[in-house]
Amino acid sequence: xxxxxxxxxxxxxxxxxxxxxxxxxxxxxxxxxxxxxxxxxxxxxxxxxxxxxxxxxxxxxxxxxxxxxxxxxxxxxxxxxxxxxxxxxxxxxxxxxxxxxxxxxxxxxxxxxxxxxxxxxxxxxxxxxxxxxxxxxxxxxxxxxxxxxxxxxxxxxxxxxxxxxxxxxxxxxxxxxxxxxxxxxxxxxxxxxxxxxxxxxxxxxxxxxxxxxxxxxxxxxxxxxxxxx
Amino acid sequence: xxxxxxxxxxxxxxxxxxxxxxxxxxxxxxxxxxxxxxxxxxxxxxxxxxxxxxxxxxxxxxxxxxxxxxxxxxxxxxxxxxxxxxxxxxxxxxxxxxxxxxxxxxxxxxxxxxxxxxxxxxxxxxxxxxxxxxxxxxxxxxxxxxxxxxxxxxxxxxxxxxxxxxxxxxxxxxxxxxxxxxxxxxxxxxxxxxxxxxxxxxxxxxxxxxxxxxxxxxxxxxxxxxxxxxxxxxxxxxxxxxxxxxxxxxxxxxxxxxxxxxxxxxxxxxxxxxxxxxxxxxxxxxxxxxxxxxxxxxxxxxxxxxxxxxxxxxxxxxxxxxxxxxxxxxxxxxxxxxxxxxxxxxxxxxxxxxxxxxxxxxxxxxxxxxxxxxxxxxxxxxxxxxxxxxxxxxxxxxxxxxxxxxxxxxxxxxxxxxxxxxxxxxxxxxxxxxxxxxxxxxxxxxxxxxxxxxxxxxxxxxxxxxxxxxxxxxxxxxxxxxxxxxxxxxxxxxxxxxxxxxxxxxxxxxxxxxxxxxxxxxxxxxxxxxxxxxxxx
Numbered sequence: 001x002x003x004x005x006x007x008x009x010x011x012x013x014x015x016x017x018x019x020x021x022x023x024x025x026x027x028x029x030x031x032x033x034x035x036x037x038x039x040x041x042x043x044x045x046x047x048x049x050x051x052x053x054x055x056x057x058x059x060x061x062x063x064x065x066x067x068x069x070x071x072x073x074x075x076x077x078x079x080x081x082x083x084x085x086x087x088x089x090x091x092x093x094x095x096x097x098x099x100x101x102x103x104x105x106x107x108x109x110x111x112x113x114x115x116x117x118x119x120x121x122x123x124x125x126x127x128x129x130x131x132x133x134x135x136x137x138x139x140x141x142x143x144x145x146x147x148x149x150x151x152x153x154x155x156x157x158x159x160x161x162x163x164x165x166x167x168x169x170x171x172x173x174x175x176x177x178x179x180x181x182x183x184x185x186x187x188x189x190x191x192x193x194x195x196x197x198x199x200x201x202x203x204x205x206x207x208x209x210x211x212x213x214x215x216x217x218x219x220x221x222x223x224x225x226x227x228x229x
Numbered sequence: 230x231x232x233x234x235x236x237x238x239x240x241x242x243x244x245x246x247x248x249x250x251x252x253x254x255x256x257x258x259x260x261x262x263x264x265x266x267x268x269x270x271x272x273x274x275x276x277x278x279x280x281x282x283x284x285x286x287x288x289x290x291x292x293x294x295x296x297x298x299x300x301x302x303x304x305x306x307x308x309x310x311x312x313x314x315x316x317x318x319x320x321x322x323x324x325x326x327x328x329x330x331x332x333x334x335x336x337x338x339x340x341x342x343x344x345x346x347x348x349x350x351x352x353x354x355x356x357x358x359x360x361x362x363x364x365x366x367x368x369x370x371x372x373x374x375x376x377x378x379x380x381x382x383x384x385x386x387x388x389x390x391x392x393x394x395x396x397x398x399x400x401x402x403x404x405x406x407x408x409x410x411x412x413x414x415x416x417x418x419x420x421x422x423x424x425x426x427x428x429x430x431x432x433x434x435x436x437x438x439x440x441x442x443x444x445x446x447x448x449x450x451x452x453x454x455x456x457x458x459x460x461x462x463x464x465x466x467x468x469x470x471x472x473x474x475x476x477x478x479x480x481x482x483x484x485x486x487x488x489x490x491x492x493x494x495x496x497x498x499x500x501x502x503x504x505x506x507x508x509x510x511x512x513x514x515x516x517x518x519x520x521x522x523x524x525x526x527x528x529x530x531x532x533x534x535x536x537x538x539x540x541x542x543x544x545x546x547x548x549x550x551x552x553x554x555x556x557x558x559x560x561x562x563x564x565x566x567x568x569x570x571x572x573x574x575x576x577x578x579x580x581x582x583x584x585x586x587x588x589x590x591x592x593x594x595x596x597x598x599x600x601x602x603x604x605x606x607x608x609x610x611x612x613x614x615x616x617x618x619x620x621x622x623x624x625x626x627x628x629x630x631x632x633x634x635x636x637x638x639x640x641x642x643x644x645x646x647x648x649x650x651x652x653x654x655x656x657x658x659x660x661x662x663x664x665x666x667x668x669x670x671x672x673x674x675x676x677x678x679x680x681x682x683x684x685x686x687x688x689x690x691x692x693x694x695x696x697x698x699x700x701x702x703x704x705x706x707x708x709x710x711x712x713x714x715x716x717x718x719x720x721x722x723x724x725x726x727x728x729x730x731x732x733x734x735x736x737x738x739x740x741x742x743x744x745x746x747x748x749x750x751x752x753x754x755x756x757x758x759x760x761x762x763x764x765x766x
Binding site: 128130138 | 402407417
């Protein structure tokens with residue numbers, strides 16, 4: 001090991017670095033591994049095909065579009081849901097800590113957390129209804145009002161915004177014929193604007209129910225909607 | 230008061246150059262207060278938990294890497310605290326600037342103007358100029374139910390109200406909803422605060438004008454009010470209050486801290502039940518009956534005639550008193566009754582449901598809805614009538630001897646009440662129909678217009694002070710009856726309420742063991758309580 005500071009010497013001067021190969025297309029492709037296929041790169045952990053319309057392959061192993069089968073009047077915490085709630089409760093030191101997963105269960109069953117649902121969860125967990133309301137409104141991923149069969153979440157945070165997120169949002173609103181946050185007349189669509197979806201490398205990112213769509217451009221929107229219907 | 234044992238371990242702490250010794254575990258904020266330094270704070274309240282939410286109370290502690298929120302930080306031995314250092318002042322100024330970003334500057338129409346912590350702190354150590362050019366957010370207002378109105382724009386999210394409902398009222402009806410800059414205080418859907426009789430305390434707690442009383446809304450400015458320490462007369466709990474008056478009208482009641490009685494709180498029943506103190510249909514001059522009519526007369530003439538009449542009266546005495554009268558008036562009446570040969574006395578009191586404050590169970594809206602039931606009982610008056618405060622006057626109505634009525638309005642008494650009495654003396658505030666047969670009608674003040682004491686349900690004797698001017702020739706009942714007593718017996722006439730209180734020892738020995746000075750602003754418990762209870766007095 002050299003005792004010299006690592007940054008000294010002309011070999012670390014950024015101007016002496018080799019010139020990056022300017023290959024059009026994929027920003028990270030240096031052209032050195034032209035023979036590797038995507039499957040070779042991803043290895044055995046790769047679980048699905050990248051859908052033609054830009055769905056994210058890494059989460060595509062789940063249900064195709066995780067179509068919501070929730071019913072707003074479904075009974076809460078009965079049958080398998082009771083077992084799941086018991087399991088959740090056993091994982092946390094107190095009922096307060098189990099509130100988020102309990103709300104998730106209710107959300108999964110009913111599609112949204114109505115005041116009545118919040119009351120029922122509060123009663124089941126023996127927490128003050130006001131506390132449950134504070135928590136339910138704090139987290140934006142709980143729907144507090146009914147949503148359409150497909151909940152389209154368009155990212156308009158900085159990276160997506162710079163790459164035309166607002167235009168994508170406009171396009172979704174136009175093609176579904178709804179206003180922001182509204183359920184369309186046929187009950188299929190709800191379009192909302194969200195903060196970062198954590199896919200800044202592939203703007204604009206859109207999440208439809210559980211599935212990600214990346215590199216979405218306004219002109220892709222009709223094709224995406226058509227596939228879903 | 231005896232020293233608490235064992236004595237807590239003291240630690241030495243230096244605050245702004247002043248070294249003082251305080252018990253271990255004291256909050257920095259309290260220690261600073263002891264050193265005479267008041268630290269700005271919103272979220273901290275001595276009656277609630279401290280979440281260090283508002284970040285206003287930052288102080289610099291030597292050897293601590295960051296500024297410390299003094300409401301949660303506790304003292305340690307050898308701690309050196311700087312509250313006015315450049316860092317601390319800069320931090321607090323920064324926090325205040327953030328509060329002002331969205332706080333509307335509607336002080337001219339805000340109910341809290343003049344008693345607003347934000348006004349005070351900005352005036353004391355805030356930024357001299359605003360830098361914000363953006364429009365302020367508008368959240369509007371919300372009716373929380375009960376007596377509470379919420380102005381969301383003014384809220385500084387100190388969560389005192391949420392914590393009060395959670396910790397003290399233990400009826401969690403308020404919560405913070407949404408997150409980040411969208412956070413507001415809200416009731417839980419349509420329920421609101423309606424039905425919780427302790428909810429108005431959150432109006433007192435609110436350091437800004439976000440939670441205001443609908444009853445007081447736009448009625449008076451804080452700086453126009455005169456504040457008089459007093460005791461709430463609306464139940465036998467005797468919460469320590471301030472009567473806030475303007476133009477001789479009581480505008481509102483606010484609780485006054487007393488750790489033994491009501492801590493910092495009071496109930497809405499007592500708080501909002503004050504309009505009777507502003508009633509105008511008052512007796513303004515002593516009236517003496519002359520045949521079929523009452524003739525106004527000077528106090529000297531009236532009392533001379535009454536003393537003469539009492540000396541010749543026969544048939545025994547009987548009295549009806551009001552539990553809204555002070556100890557001095559009731560005690561003086563007892564002495565007058567004894568001077569004319571003794572006699573029975575009764576009082577009537579409206580009753581209702583008892584509502585305990587869960588977080589401070591010593592405090593409750595008591596069953597008896599009058600201040601001095603205990604005092605009336607101690608001076609030998611017996612309860613009569615129903616829970617609605619009516620009835621039970623048959624014996625008094627038919628009495629043929631001397632009949633005294635003190636304070637009771639006799640609203641339900643028949644027109645011939647006291648017609649058979651050889652001498653009927655009515656001492657009170659309002660000319661009741663039943664007083665038409667009285668030979669003497671003497672105008673007395675309400676408790677709000679005089680000085681005196683009430684005995685509460687804990688047998689604690691507590692002083693009140695005059696907050697309003699008495700109408701016309703009305704006088705405190707202790708003065709009327711005290712002068713009358715001096716006219717018919719050897720007793721001296723009381724010049725002050727203190728004299729009248731000293732005279733109570735002649736009726737009940739335990740009152741003689743309390744000195745007027747000892748009562749102070751917080752009152753004192755009657756000695757010999759156990760003995761009294763055992764004898765079933």
